[in-house]
Amino acid sequence: GAVVSQHPSRVICKSGTSVKIECRSLDFQATTMFWYRQFPKQSLMLMATSNEGSKATYEQGVEKDKFLINHASLTLSTLTVTSAHPEDSSFYICSAPLGANVLTFGAGSRLTVL
Amino acid sequence: AQSVTQPDIHITVSEGASLELRCNYSYGATPYLFWYVQSPGQGLQLLLKYFSGDTLVQGIKGFEAEFKRSQSSFNLRKPSVHWSDAAEYFCAVLTGGGNKLTFGTGTQLKVEL
Numbered sequence: 001g002a003v004v005s006q007h008p009s010r011v012i013c014k015s016g017t018s019v020k021i022e023c024r025s026l027d028f029q030a031t032t033m034f035w036y037r038q039f040p041k042q043s044l045m046l047m048a049t050s051n052e053g054s055k056a057t058y059e060q061g062v063e064k065d066k067f068l069i070n071h072a073s074l075t076l077s078t079l080t081v082t083s084a085h086p087e088d089s090s091f092y093i094c095s096a097p098l099g100a101n102v103l104t105f106g107a108g109s110r111l112t113v114l
Numbered sequence: 115a116q117s118v119t120q121p122d123i124h125i126t127v128s129e130g131a132s133l134e135l136r137c138n139y140s141y142g143a144t145p146y147l148f149w150y151v152q153s154p155g156q157g158l159q160l161l162l163k164y165f166s167g168d169t170l171v172q173g174i175k176g177f178e179a180e181f182k183r184s185q186s187s188f189n190l191r192k193p194s195v196h197w198s199d200a201a202e203y204f205c206a207v208l209t210g211g212g213n214k215l216t217f218g219t220g221t222q223l224k225v226e227l
Contacts, residue, residue: 004157034213034214034215041222042219042220043204043217043218043219043220044204044215044217045217046215046216049214091155093157093158095158095215097213101146101163101165101208101213102163103160103213103215104160105150105157105158105159106157107156107157108155108156108157110155
């Protein structure tokens, strides 16, 4: 079945470095993808909507320059956490629409910033 | 603005017992409602969804949910819980257009053997 693949599943980086997380739709095309952030034991918060061929749409309060999103093709969206700091440590999950009104989610990427 | 409330942060049930997880939503139009399950460190798996029609919807893994417009609720139920059902459960509502999901805060289910 249709799957969304995220890579890496876990990443540890030093403070001040940048980290890229990839989200790929397998066996289907996604002109739109969604990036969520989940703090420990909390719900998922939508960060931004990634649009193929155009700029991402960010939710209120999300820093565009901190969380760079690029939707390079119909099957790939990337989230780059720039100049990461410990407070950026979180679980990041992407999703893509699969048919009408249904989203399929990736397995998530756990970022730990030391 | 749309919102989803899951009143129970934690629920513990014995294996074989019945389960009901509560979800209330606030949304002006007819809601599209979902239940997702998340195992530790994993992404979300769709259990079931309601768009229209029969208000009792069946999902995977023996789960069902009932949409009650008068109560703005979409509670998840399972007649007999299995130990493998221990996970975090999220109720969500889809806003009109754009496939944006608003999630509840989640209910952590623990199953005692």
